[in-house]
Amino acid sequence: MFKGVLVSDEHVKVAIKEINLRTLGKQQLQDLNMEMNILSQLDHESIMEIYAVYTLPDKLFMVTEYLRGGELLTAICKRDHYHERDARRVMWQVTSALQYMHARRVIHRDVKPMNLILTERTLESPVKIADFGFAAIDSDEIRRPGRFLCGTPGYIAPEVLTYRSYSTKVDMWSLGIVLYVLLSGYMPFPTDENGEEHVKRGRIVFPPARFARVSHGAKDLIQRLLMVDPEQRLSATQVLQHPWMQQYTHERQRLQAIQQRPLNRLMSNAVPSAIPPSSNANPAPSLPPSRRSSNTSSCGGVTSRRASDRSQPEVAQGEPSADNSGWSATMPPPPNSMMHVHDEGDDDGEDDNEEEDADCEGEEDG
Numbered sequence: 001m002f003k004g005v006l007v008s009d010e011h012v013k014v015a016i017k018e019i020n021l022r023t024l025g026k027q028q029l030q031d032l033n034m035e036m037n038i039l040s041q042l043d044h045e046s047i048m049e050i051y052a053v054y055t056l057p058d059k060l061f062m063v064t065e066y067l068r069g070g071e072l073l074t075a076i077c078k079r080d081h082y083h084e085r086d087a088r089r090v091m092w093q094v095t096s097a098l099q100y101m102h103a104r105r106v107i108h109r110d111v112k113p114m115n116l117i118l119t120e121r122t123l124e125s126p127v128k129i130a131d132f133g134f135a136a137i138d139s140d141e142i143r144r145p146g147r148f149l150c151g152t153p154g155y156i157a158p159e160v161l162t163y164r165s166y167s168t169k170v171d172m173w174s175l176g177i178v179l180y181v182l183l184s185g186y187m188p189f190p191t192d193e194n195g196e197e198h199v200k201r202g203r204i205v206f207p208p209a210r211f212a213r214v215s216h217g218a219k220d221l222i223q224r225l226l227m228v229d230p231e232q233r234l235s236a237t238q239v240l241q242h243p244w245m246q247q248y249t250h251e252r253q254r255l256q257a258i259q260q261r262p263l264n265r266l267m268s269n270a271v272p273s274a275i276p277p278s279s280n281a282n283p284a285p286s287l288p289p290s291r292r293s294s295n296t297s298s299c300g301g302v303t304s305r306r307a308s309d310r311s312q313p314e315v316a317q318g319e320p321s322a323d324n325s326g327w328s329a330t331m332p333p334p335p336n337s338m339m340h341v342h343d344e345g346d347d348d349g350e351d352d353n354e355e356e357d358a359d360c361e362g363e364e365d366g
Contacts, residue, residue, distance in 0.1 A: 017061070
């Protein structure tokens, strides 16, 4: 993995993945072509963006956006688990991306915390879906029973383990596992050789030590996502309509209402006027001549300009004042595929989007 910047805008950093084509078999080449074709057709704020692909006789370079926050799994391990409010925000971002993908018949087939990348190294950082190596288009070929296993153990849906036909609902099962891990820091099913049997039965246990403070709504959503029968399993659209998820909508609306409130109203509510009206104001005590400034006077602890210094030339009505110029912003040109490529060493000490070894999985008794 390399890191570079776009020539058109050196503030935009990119990740460059080098792939040796000579080491890939026929099926791997087909999966690689599928991944690039799918990514090039997707455009969503919660899906990693691909900028360009360069091909040489024996190598391929895939240029994507640079996500410096690392894997969601690492963030979970550092925090032990997520608070419901933060887990709900992550779930909303991932589910909205899955809704967008499923509407275009795209199945990710490997949704897990290791493939959910934070854009920055903060808790509030947005999360994006990455690694579309197992992605496919929903078709009769995919739905044909007897297909080979595809996915990561512990996140694979029961219908895939039993070699039945499957659809976009396999991503929703994996999403239920992600939510369980977010809220508890543990996997819902064992990951040993007997783990598949637990998955096929679909019996969910919420240990009190981990779920005592988790709301009933969050547990209900997990149960509705981890339904063995895919026909009864929630779709991405239904997840966004779930009461527990709708709380995020209300939280966003309240935040937007606060941000859109006029600034002067915020100031009037938060800070009372420091200078009382002139009709009721008492004159400030005079300072000795040696301490009085020639340009300023003190009033209620606030330094203000003297009345004689505040007088300004009158501006005719309809004529703009010279010092009343506004801000102007120019959008940067769209990024192109030209870039400077740096070596593997980071100049600013930032980490690449490489996978970090972290294991949050644990077993719960009975």
